[in-house]
Amino acid sequence: MKREIYDEDHEAFRSSVREFLVRSVIPHVEQYAADKALPREFWLEAGKQGFLGLEIPEEYGGSAAGDYRFNAVAAEEMNKVNAALGSCWGIHADITAPYIVQLGTEEQKQRWLPGVAAGEILLAIGMTEPSGGSDLAALKTTAVKDGDTWVINGSKTFITNGYSADIVLTAVRTSPEKKARGITLFAIPATAEGFSRGRKLDKVGQDESDTAELFFDNIRLTDEDIVGELDGGFIHMMQKLPQERLGCAISNIAHAKQILDETLQYTKDRHAFGSSIGSFQHNKFLLAELYTQIEVSQAYLDQCVVAHDKGELTPVDAAKAKWWTSQIQNDVLDHCVQLHGGYGFMNEYRVARAWRDARVSKIWAGSNEIMKELIGRDLGL
Ligand SMILES: Cc1cc2nc3c(=O)[nH]c(=O)nc-3n(C[C@H](O)[C@H](O)[C@H](O)COP(=O)(O)OP(=O)(O)OC[C@H]3O[C@@H](n4cnc5c(N)ncnc54)[C@H](O)[C@@H]3O)c2cc1C
The missing domain is CATH 2.40.110.10 (Butyryl-CoA Dehydrogenase, subunit A, domain 2)
Incomplete structure (x- = not known):
């Protein structure tokens, strides 16, 4: 289904994020995994390209996009490379920086934001x-x-x-x-x-x-x-958690969709009993179901992004998006592992790592149980 939420400016921005990832990140991801961390060069280069200051006003070195869809595009592209990249970027630029932008004093903004936008001050x-x-x-x-x-x-x-x-x-x-x-x-x-x-x-x-x-x-x-x-910290966190949870949901679906696309290709290329494994009715129907789950989830999520952009996303709708997409992501990736057979269990295959990477999305930023607790309370229960 054609997505309607992005215009040509967002797509141009997507291309620049993608170009950065292909040039400066993808060649090094094995080293990142071995080091169990992103190097400072990643942050400095991302800062130079303007990917860390999307919510930071220009006078403090950011680009103040004023449009959450740019955050969403960056999150989607990072998660297509791998989920860890998306989560580290998200914690710095999409989750923590906005606290300083929206709650910081003038002196604090001058003290920290230029370094945050440049990747010189890393946030957690x-x-x-x-x-x-x-x-x-x-x-x-x-x-x-x-x-x-x-x-x-x-x-x-x-x-x-x-x-x-x-x-x-x-x-x-x-x-x-x-x-x-x-x-x-x-x-x-x-x-x-x-x-x-x-x-x-x-x-x-x-x-x-x-x-x-x-x-x-x-x-x-x-x-x-x-x-x-x-x-006032608890109230500040409650006000900011919907954006954090929306960012998680965007990441979950982008990550799962990328691996599903790669899995589809695998099922066309891999043969058994004289046919591609994707052509067996069981697998064909399964892939049909997985694509349906992703696209239907994406439609709800895109509405959440639009609502958030207008300042109308409720904490309950963000909670629905967060738990639902993490469940879909985990279900889809589990099937993707199965469709890869034994290779799906090998760490050198992206699908295996993606499956491991996804598990935490049901736990962090408020577990799925806590999300359902919030939704249940909203139902008057
Ligand atoms: C890789 C990773 C990165 C993280 N990054 C950050 C970070 O940057 N900053 C940060 O602050 N935190 C971070 N977290 C922490 C994460 O947000 C917490 O793990 C999560 O909120 C759950 O808290 P807990 O682990 O203490 O589990 P607990 O709160 O002990 O919960 C244990 C279990 O009980 C369930 N449970 C608890 N209360 C209820 C209830 N009322 N009803 C039903 N079930 C319930 C939970 O859903 C869970 O299944 C990260 C976690 C991980 C694993």
């Missing part, structure tokens, strides 16, 4: 703690006021870009008695005394991304490092 976001991620309001990392400074103690885990980030936007408890309304966002620089990182976590998939546990031991920051309102 720290919400999840070892004791739990779903119940965000129960987080335990604290900031206690001591004269003019805040003293931060605690830890975060599973933080994407955490091993290489220069600034971690971190959710911290500032008013213990106020539960969800006692959480504040601090921009913690990796250079702060008392900041340390654990090893790169050994994940099942998304080898190319770095994911780390972070430790805060008596880190001293000031009010100038608070992003947004004191004690």
